[in-house]
Amino acid sequence: MRPHPRWILAAAGVLVALSLATPARAAAPRQVTIDGAAGGRVFDGVGALSAGGSSRLLIDYPEPQRSRILDYLFKPGYGAALQILKVEIGGDTNSTDGAEPSHMRTPSDLDCDRGYEWWLMEQAKARNPRIKLSALQWGAPGWAGSGEARPTVWTTPDIDYLTSWLGCAARHHLHIDYLGGWNEAYSDPGWYVRLHQALRDHGHGDIKVVADDSFNWDVLGPIAADAGFRDAVDVVGQHYVCGYLSDYLRCPSPAAAQALGKPLHASEQGSLPYDSGAAPLARALSRPYIDGGMTSTINWSLIASWYDTMPFQASGLMGADEPWSGAYVAGPSIWATAHTTQFTAPGWHYVDSAKGYLNGGGSYVALRSPDSRDYSLVAETVDATAPQRLRFSVTGGLPDRPVAVWSTDLSSTDSRRWFVRAGSVRPGDTLTLRPGHVYTLSTTTGQGKGRAVSPPPAPLRLPYRDGFQSYADGATPRYISDLDGAFEVSPCTGRAGRCLRQVIGTQPVWWNGWLRRPVTVVGDLKSWRDYEAGVDVRLDGDGWAELLGRVDGQWADAVSGIHLRLSADGDWQLYDENLRGQDSTLCVPSDPACAGVARQRTHPAQRRTLAAGHAAVPARKWHRLRLGFSGDQVTASLDGARLARVGTPVHASGQVGLGVSPWRHAEFDDLSVTPVRPTGDIxxxxxxxxxxxxxxxxxxxxxxxxxxxxxxxxxxxxxxxxxxxxxxxxxxxxxxxxxxxxxxxxxxxxxxxxxxxxxxxxxxxxxxxxxxxxxxxxxxxxxxxxxxxxxxxxxxxxxxxxxxxxxxxxxxxxxxxxxxx
Missing domain, CATH: 2.60.120.260 (Galactose-binding domain-like)
Incomplete structure (x- = not known):
């Protein structure tokens, strides 16, 4: 006979079918027994990572949109309801989509308010006081490094640097729960031993040390060979255990890892868009435990809140890259996450009797509260091509009562089909799970779906101007985003008022070797097409400074766009830098995880000189640089005199940028971008x-x-x-x-x-x-x-x-x- 579905009208007006009868000729359902007395590791939580400049634009959002975005990320019973927030300890060096500010640029410098991660952690805690906080460094100021040609952070000064950061966290009333070493740089066992002792000496003995935030479980060898290292490490965290930029079908760990007796974390996973990445994310929230006993998954990024000229556009749980319009996207990745986070809490236990794979595609995992009064079963069918049937039962002291059913259709772009309350079922019922869905069955209550609606996207309209007078010293101006180095407001030299100054004078310890020269950008890639950009510039000494226009990308050591460079000796150069010949998939050089997964950059960026010459310019004086764009025509000028007018069709639109030679100081003032009527008839x-x-x-x-x-x-x-x-x-x-x-x-x-x-x-x-x-x-x-x-x-x-x-x-x-x- 045919099954008789129970049709339930959800609050959003979406019909969800739960088949509660067994068709006579259908395959037997998967039987899942949720046994409260069965073994299972302790669940440490689901989180997301703010790092690599990924949250830079969020702090510039207007209210109420900024608060609504934060609610979607952190507020319990509203959206993603994240249980862990992991942040970068800034080092003023490019760490993927920009550089994050350091709190301590010299041994005698300490500014516990520098950067936006403090603010972000405070906002997360304000919404969920029980959220766990984790921290990791990608780079560090040069003084904290080893001083070699390729410096490392495996030094005692770097440990001092980290403990000073923890002191700043305490000033912000933030307790850090997890601390790692150096992102994706493998490990120095002796350094971790010293770090562990330093944490105890500074009153941070309750912080769990994570090693080594790298790939392929290579850390297991040193842990097995070095008892001191083994004792210093509390958590083994590995990146991209489900693969890299893939569908995340399998997420294994070695038997040696599972035998350590230490928590295992997927301490970075993701790098996929907030829309199309929702299905892989749904797998990555359950399968690391099913396949590898991992009890936490951290998604990069928390939010795609960086300019879309940079790598990994739209990668995150949600998107917010238009602070001028207030527009944001709370898409299906938020709700794929909510299917775990709104029904569990760190400290719950996995139920090993109820984990595995569905016969026709998909997986399931169950968790219970420590007192066994509540349980939740999360099932996903994103692999399935046909409906899957599942019958569940409970035993071992778990409550035998009806459970709520929630579902999200990840194959749909209709938000009404995401995170829908679909009635209730009882243990012993058979459910038909549709392909492309995530389901949660739970005894818990308090779930909810945020209803805030984004304003429509809009361009950053021209003219744009910033004279930097309205900011406090040390501030990063609105919409300015550093790719490398640090551009901050400071008193001008040789004129009254405040200017924008590149303040880093020593090469930081870098992570991936990208860029390694100070650059900052601002503007709207999509709508800034025909315009004139101008800026006043003053060099402190030797070196050069640049005005960039039509910036349409950044990758490795290149900033794609038109550059006007003025050197201290009066030489100038107008050149085009573009990314042709570069792969658009991130792969850190020397990273074994890249082998056979993501192709590394094959050719250097192309740089083409368009014009060059010499101008008699007094040293240590202010000068005005201008770049004009109209159609394919580019005009460069210095102090009101035209230097060159050339044609180049490579860059059709893009941002404005400022650059400085490494690692020199320079000042900028009166940055302006005004519209120009395009030439031609198109x-x-x-x-x-x-x-x-x-x-x-x-x-x-x-x-x-x-x-x-x-x-x-x-x-x-x-x-x-x-x-x-x-x-x-x-x-x-x-x-x-x-x-x-x-x-x-x-x-x-x-x-x-x-x-x-x-x-x-x-x-x-x-x-x-x-x-x-x-x-x-x-x-x-x-x-x-x-x-x-x-x-x-x-x-x-x-x-x-x-x-x-x-x-x-x-x-x-x-x-x-x-x-x-």
């Missing part, structure tokens, strides 16, 4: 106004990345398994327009896979009926391609790849041009 629609869908994509390469304004990200068709051509991207311009041009920018990383060589362009006013308007062929290269149109009336434009490199399809950027005026 105006490109701002990327912010476009939406894109596609016939398919690989995780992390969604269609929206073809219209995000950045050539460093891209749409790519599915390659695992391969989805054959034709493949297409459809761009929605928002309303019907006269479209006169479409440009296609192939990927710029030197890989020809997916570069379109034969195409069809179709247009539509309603998104249903499409008319072909252009066909043609292109060479297999990375040059920008242009399709001219005779003013086609359309709202939707569809680019279809009929032929492309290696049988894939990809697009770094698609632009839609309309008549100017």
């Amino acid at each position: 105006r490109y629609l701002p990327a912010r106004s476009l939406r894109a869908t596609g016939t398919g994509f690989h995780h992390g390469y969604e269609p929206r990345k073809a219209v995000d304004g950045s050539v460093q990200s891209m749409w790519h068709s599915e390659w695992s398994p391969l989805t054959p051509l034709p493949q297409s991207v459809t761009v929605d311009t928002g309303r019907t327009r006269r479209i006169s041009q479409v440009t296609y920018q192939p990927r710029e990383d030197g890989n020809p896979n997916g570069v379109i060589t034969r195409y069809e362009l179709a247009a539509s006013t309603d998104g249903v009926s499409y008319t072909p308007v252009a066909t043609g062929t292109w060479p297999l290269d990375a040059t920008r391609k242009t399709i001219g149109l005779p003013g086609v009336a359309a709202r939707f434009v569809r680019l279809t790849a009929l032929g492309a490199g290696a049988g894939y399809a990809s697009a770094a950027e698609i632009q839609i041009g309309i008549p100017a005026g």
Whole structure:
């Protein structure tokens, strides 16, 4: 017979079916016994990581949006309800998407209010006093390092540096629960022994030491061989135990790790977008325990609150990269997390009788409270291609009463289908679990779904100006984001008022070797296209300073954009730096986890001198640099005199930046960006106004990345398994327009896979009926391609790849041009 589903109308108006009868000919359901007397490790919690500059823009958000974002992350019974917050101990060095400020730049310097992580921890604690706090360093000031050509932090001064940071935490009334060594740099056993003793000597003996926040469980050898190291380490934490930038299908640990008798943590996992990364995240919240006995998972990042010119755009539990508009995204990753965090607490116990994999795809894991009065069962079916049937029972002192059922449909973009209360069931019932879902069955109460709604996205409108007069000394100005070094407000030299000064004078101990020269950026990649940028600059001594424009990416040692450099001796250079030939997937050099997983950078960035010369400029005086952009034309000037006017089509839009030679001091004042009317008869629609869908994509390469304004990200068709051509991207311009041009920018990383060589362009006013308007062929290269149109009336434009490199399809950027005026 057919099952009779119990239909329950959830609060959001979504119908959820729980099949409570057994079909006569269906396969037997998976029987799950939740035994309160069974063994199981102690659950340490689910958390997220604010590091690498990933939360930089959050503090600049206006109210009430900023508080609403924090509620979604930390408030119990509202959103992600995080149980652990892990933060970076800043070192003024690039740590992925920027540099975080150090609290102690010299042995005699101490500023316990520098940076935004203190504020973030205080906000988390204010919402959830029981949240655990964890800390780790990516880099450190040069004085704390080993002084070698490739310095390390395995020094006694660095231990002093960390204990001083803990002292600052105490001043902020913050108790740190976990402390690591050096991010992804493996370990020095003797250093950990000294750190352990120093914590005891400074009254921090209750802090748990984590080793070694690296890869491949290589730390197990030193732990086994060194009793002192073994005693100093409280928790073994490893990164990307489920794989790197993948679907996170399996999350094992070695038997030697599980036999240590120490907690095992997946101390960094993630790096996937807040939308398409929700399904892998759902796996990574349960499978580390199922496969490897790991009792905590930390997602990087907490929130994608950095500029989208930097790596890993949109990677986080939610997105917030527009402080000027207040717009944010609380997507499915929040609710995938809530299925564990809103129904458990650190100190609960896993129930080993109720963990495993479903027959047709998916997994499940159960936890119970220490007194066995409550339990929760979390099941995910994101692998499943057909409904899964599960029957559960309880024993061992657990309550035999109805439990609430919550579900999230991760295959849906409809927020009404996320985190829905779907009624209740009793032990002994059989449930039908639909593919692509996460379910929680729990005796607990107090769950909730936040209802705050984001304002719409909007451009950072020009003109933009900052004279730095309204800030306190030591402040980071609004929207300014340091990629390396530290740019802070300080009294001007040689003029009244305050200026922006690059203050780091010694090479910090770096983590990944990126950049290693001070650079800061500001602005809106998507809408800043034709403008004039200007800044006053003063060099303290030798070296050089730069004004950058149309910055559209940062990777490794390159900042992609147009640079105007002025040296102290009067030499100047206008040059273009771009990322063609660079892979857009992060892989730390010498990191074994990269082997066979993510391809490392294959070529250096391309740098092309556009113009150069010499100007008679007095030393240690203020000078005005300007860069103007109009279409493909770039104009550079110094103190009101034109230096050069050149054409370069590489960078279509982007931010403004400031740079200084390593590690010199320089001051900047009166930073301005004013709009310029574009030349020519074509105006490109701002990327912010476009939406894109596609016939398919690989995780992390969604269609929206073809219209995000950045050539460093891209749409790519599915390659695992391969989805054959034709493949297409459809761009929605928002309303019907006269479209006169479409440009296609192939990927710029030197890989020809997916570069379109034969195409069809179709247009539509309603998104249903499409008319072909252009066909043609292109060479297999990375040059920008242009399709001219005779003013086609359309709202939707569809680019279809009929032929492309290696049988894939990809697009770094698609632009839609309309008549100017």
